[in-house]
Amino acid sequence: MTSTKTRIAGFDFDNCLMNAAGVACMTIAELEAVKDSAAGTFVTKTATLDFRAGNPEPRYQDVPLGSINSMGLPNQGLDYYLDYLLELQEREPSRTFFLSLVGMSPEETHTILKKVEASDFQGITELNLSCPNVPGKPQIAYDFETTERILKEVFAYFTKPLGIKLPPYFDIVHFDQAAAVFNQFPLAFVNCVNSIGNGLYIEDESVVIRPKNGFGGIGGQYIKPTALANVHAFYQRLNPEIQIIGTGGVLTGRDAFEHILCGASMVQVGTTLHKEGVAAFERITAELKAIMEEKGYESLEDFRGKLQYIEE
Template identity: 65%
Template sequence: MANSTTVTDVSLETTFLGHKLSNPFMNASGVHCMTTKELDEMANSNAGAFITKSATSIERAGNPEPRYYSVPLGSINSMGLPNKGIDYYLEYVLKRQENFPNAGVIFFSVAGMSVDENIKLLQKIQDSSFSGVTELNLSCPNVPGKPQVAYDFELTKEILTKVFAFFKKPLGIKLPPFFDFAHFEIMSNILNQFPLTYVNSINSIGNGLYIDVESESVVIKPKNGFGGLGGEYVKPTALANVRAFYTRLNPNIKIIGTGGIRTGQDAFEHLLCGATLLQIGTELHKEGISIFDRVEKELKDIMAKKGYKSIDEFRGKLNSL
């Protein structure tokens, strides 16, 4: 029997924390979210939601330039957390919340340079009237001299214990990629002990190296050219992490799938692995916010061909051989 589902039958509507979003797409923190102008553009785009730049206590210039470089299969960057500081972004989201009370959910990202700074940043959000979702970035791979927190399992548990002692608002965490089943198990066992709203997986694959053969040189300045990889390079790793956490975490901890989403098919694969929301980074940087129109259309086309009218009909239902 021919499949009679048409694109007009397909809905990408996604529910997150009781908010109905028109689709599961967002920007990845760090892309198109540095200034209020960029945040406004994200808010007015076809994305279902948006997230702010990971904020530190005060403004940071980040690493010396060039620190981002587009490569054929993605990107390499060592940004070093440039941002305008928490007060800049908090003022923006509070104003937006007030002016557009029914505009869905706002995601607010923070990334302290130390445990104490993370606690102070989250304390500030807890004491504010912010009613969206906070993301604690435990996975910035590009700050010289600072290891990724989430690769230290004991420290991760210590931070989350301290955070949830006072933080009562919805909180998700951004994780780096893991590459070992033992690490998926250990991290999941830790995360399942806390009332997390979501896990965002993955941040860029840390410390790749890209070489320009003509000049026999690296292409970015910080850390002698070592930087986080994004884009097509990382999709298989991202899918593996989304799947590994989807099958191990409590079902009330949602997964945001990030890494290598360039087409509707990439989005479909992330959803099939169990993601609820999807963040686009490298490709948004390359293409601009019109990417959301394109990937939504492509995802709808795939779903219509397969006879799916909603994402819930296939989310997480990846087949094994």
């Protein structure tokens, strides 16, 4: 019997597919829809300490091979998502969900994480290190010194399952340097990747989103090769107890299959979910199972990380 069950951070999930943070997760109604779909679980919208309206509209645009966005971290604030997850824990104690969060400063990050640590939340926490933080500074995860310092401070007090959301890296030496930092800590997972930053999409003679004069994160089919490279590079380099969530360019079951082949234990769907709605989970799962059946694979473990190379 073909199964897409998976296990991550010590928790079992009936399906390896879930939403990507930022899609179908802003409100409780959206999260409930993902929860009741074929997805194995959901992740909340990346929460800041307080409500944020985000950037002015239009800030998201579907484009032929994906999407472009400059959302500006709109979210309902930590308490909105944490309170919902605590209520959901009581209602569906057998299921596990992900809480995504980020601080607008390192201090706020610690305030948020300490609040989660002190709460009764029993799920998995994702710290988003792929958001621009300080004007004039790169995304946190591109600054290895800052990343190491923040993680050292966080793990001094945070004891619950914690993973990190990463931007894409593009240089082999950066994979090496990032892995050397991550391997120092008891991370549950790394999530590869967030959108490719600061792309530009033009229709006729105009940009298509308002913020940053049209510059925005690129998602969808455009980014699958980059996402797969990041998944596999970290699968090769990280301690085996640090698992991988693959995100980027998942339109079909074949795309999900390739993420798992590269080493992913879970696969997130973003742009496709935005375009198609939660029915995408059932379709992609069926396509993934069909590929597995054709190849004689009964579980994800049969092919996870077993990417083949062309020998010399």
